[in-house]
Amino acid sequence: MNEIYYLILLPLVGGLLGLLINRLRSELNFLGFFLTLFFAVRFFIASRTQIISFSLISFAGIDFRFYVDSLTGLIILFNAVFAFLIWLYSLKAVSKNPRERFYYIYIALALSAANGIVLSGNLIFLLIFWNLLVFSLYGLLLVGKKDSSFAARKAVIIIGVSDFIMMLGIVMLFVKAGNANMPLSPRIQLTSSWFIASYILIMVGAIAKAGSMPLHSWIPESSKVVPASTMAYIPASLDKLLGIYLLTRISYFVFDISGSLPIRLLLMIIGAVTIIAAVGMALVQKETMRLLSFHAVSQVGYMVLGIGTGIPVGIAGGLFHMLNNAIYKACLFLSAGSVEYRTKTTKLDQLGGLGTRMPITLFAFFIASLAISGVPPLNGFFSKWMVYQGIIKFGKESNLWPIFLIAATFGSVLTLASFLKLVHSLFLGERPRALDKVREARFEMVVPSLLLALLCIVFGIFAYRIPLSNLIFPSIPFRVNGIGFWSPILATILILVGIILGLIVFMFGTALKPKRKQIFIGGEVLEPEEISITGPNFYSSLHNLDLLEKTYQFGEGGAFDFFNYLVGIASGLAIIFKDVINRILVGIYKGIGRIISGLGGFISLLHNGELYNYVGWIFLGGIIILLILVF
């Protein structure tokens, strides 16, 4: 099956040739990405009907093999699509970066690595590509706006930790099960504690790749310093696809978690907490990229939640959400990147009123915002709906299901609220005078965002006919009966409640439209900017939140305060995550760094350059060796 090699090698060859022959770079890169896309489509069609598995080499009980089924085909297809669109977008967007030459080789390398991850049919083989992806991520992050080396190092260290955890899990599996093939038959039931530990370790690696809490903190950190296309490519698309792919593979193809309720509950709790905590943090951000990146974390929660249910509808919903999220999140990052490209800023309080200037970008951004908030009939709604159904069906097994349902819907509400704020601050509202000359972004940048937005609509309206029955259902090892039980009333209520709540939160935060009023301040003339109302302070009251105060307000009654209270809880969670967990993580990171640095310093001091001292060490060592060996 030569296509497997093409899929892995073509992007890399295109990228390398482009790096070497700088004059023909775009053409060669285009060939690389386009041919990969072409083969990915052919490969996707072929993978629908057959399962391919063949061994490359095999030694020491490790079977380095490729394995292809319809799930593989699906991920490969979307890897190639995203890489192609991002490449198109980057042509203009990254063109002024001094390290532009290397940007494309890393994009290509990441695609090769991602395809390799999906194609490999053995967890140890997969690790090779997994590490290659980390390497290309490091390279990509270094192609930054400002000095991004700190962010890159932080990302590599955090990912390195999670990869190490995962590697440990794989080794444990390998030691006990004798091989690490994927899929494994028969699947391993989670009965012995050894396998449970092994599963959890690999799972941590997978969801950390997808960007779940608490190993997410590199994403917002990087979002400040790297181009939007990088964010759209790795954390928003590829990482989601790969992380959730691996989670699905280990949960239902290597291990079998449907028999183990506690493990599934653990997954769902992680999912629910991630949704709420990350969206709470997104609410109070004042910078486009950071805000988007917290949503990139929050949405992972739905996927983990869906896959954790163990119910076919939920799993299909989780996978569908992975696809949808990659689409609309990439669209959001790219549109926001277009805005940044034209306005040179990402600070929300310096932006506004760009809707008439950049209508196509506005359209794409708006569609994607609605999709991410789960507004029907866009794609985000359908996948969330399937996750909800999974949770409701999960109710037969555990009484905790209402908590998860509330977390999921409430997360959706807050998402809507925060996107209303974002759309308002970017495109509506008052336009600062400095931005009067802004034009629509370049053609190459508009097309990818527009295509992705259209994809959101198509995947929403024809959800069942196109994506679900063609892409998602064939990929999972269960039969999904139709789209589960479709209860229009419940659906309508949930949706309406969601939208209304979102609007209420929105209205609670803002004081309606910007109104002009004459301000009397003793004859001085004020600049219009100083008195305009901008979006980012919508929820600033949450920033200095005090739970006691909220309780007090709750006591005073009224629906507004109730939601305020809920928002307060979310925000409180966010603060817990931000301040406590993040501080603990940073503390551990710094603490270990300091300990290691201190140890290094101490040992360096011991090397004082005195010969008699060194000779002393040598003889001491020799005496110890002799003592150990002779006695």
Added chain:
Amino acid sequence: MSIIPLYFTIPLITAFIIPLLGKISKSLVWIVTTIVSFALFILALYGVTLTQETSMIVYKMGNWPPPLGIVMAFDSFSALMVLVISIIVFTGCFFSLRYIAHYTGQWKFYTLYMLITAGMMGIAITGDLFNMFVFLEIAAISSYCLVAFGVDAEELEASFKYMVMGEIGGLTFLLAIALLYARTSTLNLADISNTIQGNGMNSFFWMILGMLLFAFSIKAALVPFHTWLPDAHPAAPAPVSSLLSGIFIKVLGIYTTARIVYNIFGLTRANAPTFFNLLIGLGLLSIAWAGLTALKQKDYKRLLGYSTVSQIGYIMIGFGIGNYYGVAGAVFYILAHALGKGLLFLTSGAVVHRAGTRELDKLAGLGESMSTTAWSFRFGALSLIGLPPLVGFFAKLFIVLGAIKAGLLWLAIIAIGLSVLTLAYLLKIENNVFMKKGKMAGLKKAPFTMRIAMVFLVIVMLLTGLGFQTLMNFIVGPAAHALLRGFEYAQLVFGSFALNF
């Protein structure tokens, strides 16, 4: 006519011809040295093909049968060492042309360079213990001179320390040889092996082994015997640092230890668990201790020196694990580290040649102006860190596999965990020297011959990584088997002379 003695006679003779040529022309010296080292490389490749057919090629000096005369015993492990030596010698020679240009007395440099080569080649192929000592001293004394080649105060001090500590090792080796001769009345390795097999290990032999391990640990620079290395290796000219760190300490310290432990004393993990655990302990101590120290270094080459000490620890762990995968991993690591660290020291040479300083704080922004050097550094560093598909990855993989197969899961985990240190200290150079923006941006590229040397090593590294399966089947695997056959070594050496008695 056997080719085996050519490996050390050719460089030995060249070493004494060079002074004559040096009177005629400077460039002639370099040309002759390069041709000779390339010829050695070709011979080494031929040697590898020879060992595919016969597992042990024995050459009798002066046609005296063993144990009366000195023999050369050439098996797959020797073939691998000879190959690695010749690769590093060849690239170092290429690199030297411009690097040595500003020193006086260049022919002396090339003479010493050929002597050190002869010494290392001799150790790798000899089958006689005293002969091994002689070659070891040839190599060691040449290296003391090469470290001091710059004759600045710093270099002389480093060389002096190195010499004192190196000779403590050398003389302990000699003492052990004398004691062993007094007991066994033979100096032939195979014959000693037979005696040990007949007597079994007793406390006398354990003491000898302890002394030998002590001597070789000093040569291999394991913690706590490493203190000379971070002074000596940075002080030497870059091509020599590359040679010393890349292969010299492995031939003098690691090859000798492995050969004597496995083939002469016939130890396995099963019959001497304490000894193998001691090797693992030394290895772990080296990795952690030197890795931590490397983090705090402010000098490009000193950091690489500590990194060498740390990496040698992995090789020791591989030999300490003692099963097929562990030993194959260690052998692989010898190759991987020779290529990787050889390359890194060459990049340091290129940087020093252009920028004139080794201080990490002062160097900045060389990634743009010296892009070949920067990329060579990245490849070398990534291979050492263990990024697939570069060769360093497979080396680490085999060691980890070996640890798992031997039931030492904790060791596998610690070994992987400690490799984060490698990442950390190599990133420090990458960030400071190549990535950071700085005012050194306008430097010229490294000279052409230096770039050729670096690119050659990068290509070899990529080829060995991509063709690791071939490498495993033809070179590394047989080398590991050669070690693991234990006492059979003696039978193979004597077997070919059974008719002579």
